[in-house]
Amino acid sequence: MLSIIPLQTLPAGLTLIALIVLAIVVVALWQSVVIVDAYEKKALTVLGEYRGLLEPGISFVPPFVSATQTFDMRTQTLDVPAQEAITRDNSPVRADAVVYIKVMNAKKAFLEVENYERAVSNLAQTTLRAVLGDMELDDTLNKRQEINAKIREELDEPTDEWGIRVESVEVREVNPSKDVQQAMEQQTSAERKRRAMILEAQGERRSAIEEAQGEKQSDIIRAQGKKQSQILEAQGDAISTVLRAKSAESMGERAVIEKGMETLESIGQGESQTFVLPQELTSLVSRYGQHLTGADTSGNEPDLESLDFDDETRELLGIDDIAEIIGEIEDTEIDIEGMEEQAQAIKQGADEPSIESADIDDVPEDVEDIE
Template sequence: MLCIGVIIVAAIVFVLISGIRIIQPYQQGLQIRLGQYIGRLNPGFNWVVPLITTVIKMDLRTQVLDIPKQEVITKDNSPTNVDAIIYIKVINPEKAYFEVTSYHMATIALAQTTLRSVIGDMELDEVLYNRDRINGRLRDILDKATDPWGVKIEAVEIREVDPIGTVKAAMEEQTSAERRRRAAILLADGNKRSAILEAEGAKQAMILRAEGSRQSKILEAEGTRVSRILEMQGQAQALRLMALGSAPLDKKAITVLSLDTLAKMSNGQATKIIFPFEISKVIEQSAKYLGATEETVGELGKPTDVNSLVGQPDDVLGKIPNPDELRAEVATIEDQLKKDLEDTATTATSLKKKMPDAQHDVVHHDAGPDLK
């Protein structure tokens, strides 16, 4: 009897323990008793009627489903292998369990057929370049179709678009031809820009040479003018000083200077001497100077007589610039030349700006398809 009682107690304990259900935080439990849906079980510890109650645990986390690779014919009859991945989430556990046998398999099968339909309405180039558009269309179509199942399509991503061998070879040839075309365009554009820059440089060099030659001639002419002015003013001053110095000389002094000149001429090596004056007059004046006659020779004139004869020095020679005035005039010339150089640089810059832009932008787009 004791053994039977222990067995009965153990059986009762086992039955009670079998009614315990632990629901994880990311799960939702569905309680079915004798073929009738009773309700949901919240996460944590739950106890149900044992033996006659079935608990279905539904995962409410986002799940990733892999759509197998399949061959799809595009609108331009290009066979292409395409696969994708889908992110889904159960938002209504009752519908996900009771409305469809397996929402995983149903979603994958529906995604395969929808992907084939969407890709079949597009050309291969559109498939390669408009993945975002394809993803958006697939998400909208699948989300609408799976809504009765209590499943939400969160995202669809095309993972790989792989054209078959012959199509891929043709695309690679097209990419190679496009790259050769772009290289030829870039080379021609570079040669054009180089020729334009060369011509522009030659033009600027000619302008600078012409400007330099002009400025050099201006400086040379100005220097010659200043040099001649200074030379003539020096000669005028020398003549003026000679005139002022010779004014008080009398005939005796002139006679002595003439004899001194004859002595210097006689010391030369020449065999023929030409006298620029009458020698008899010199001898006569010399005799008078030595006392051969008592007649006294008067003076030629006084220093003040020169002004009456040749005029005032300032009237005859003009204003003679001093060194400071000459330096100021040279500085003025240098400033004018500097201004001319600045005007030339400004003119060259404006001419360069007016030239049409030789650089043409080449549209750098990847003509080759992304074969990932």
């Protein structure tokens, strides 16, 4: 059977050798085990010879003669320090940028370039200065996307040989010198003043045009109003003149008719049944009736009862009294033939009884009342 010999029983020299061997075994085991993270790859060399890439996980390598270099396979950010550049129009500017890169081939990044991060940063600095030097000052301030695209294009070809891909380039700031900044501020201020003056002049011009158009429209409206007022005034004067003339004529005829109506009223109150009316009075009554009713001169006598007047107008004109008197005249029978025979007898000198000796029954009673 195998028995373990205590170290105390061994000689002092053998105990030291055992401890050294044990330490070497532990160190060898530690050196032979390599742990690779999920986002990394490691390049392995044995005695200076490239042996390959270690994938994520646990790997065993020859102890004491192996070496590894870690490559982060994630996207990395590289700051490009601020660079001084002279633009094509001889204006000094200062710019810095950020470059986003990613290791696509760890073997090339290990074998083709010493330090890919420093190499990409230095290449981005020189490219930034070159791109700014080929542009005008205004373009460097306004065309950021164009600058980014040019820098990326310049970095793509050399970085591909290193197994590095440039994903994006962003220029953060482009600052001209202080003198240029002051000149630009003055230029901007002058441009703003110029625009303000132009806008103010345009506003004044527009205001003057609007004011002139308003005055023109106002003058036109006043002229039209004055013209219309004169027309209406002239029409009013003409109508007033006509109405005054008609009123005077109507009032004259009315005075005559009223006088005649008073006479007819006194005649109508007598006992006689025969009346003799002057032709002028009947013609005047007929003409006045036509004037009141607006009838034509065709001979048709107007019906006073059918006139459409209000009560106040009828009372003012005396239409009811006139109709009553005319009705009484129409109901009275005048013996025209008897009156003609008497007139003929008087003319021939015949023995005709006088009025005193005449038979009262043969003479109408109303004749005595006729003047």
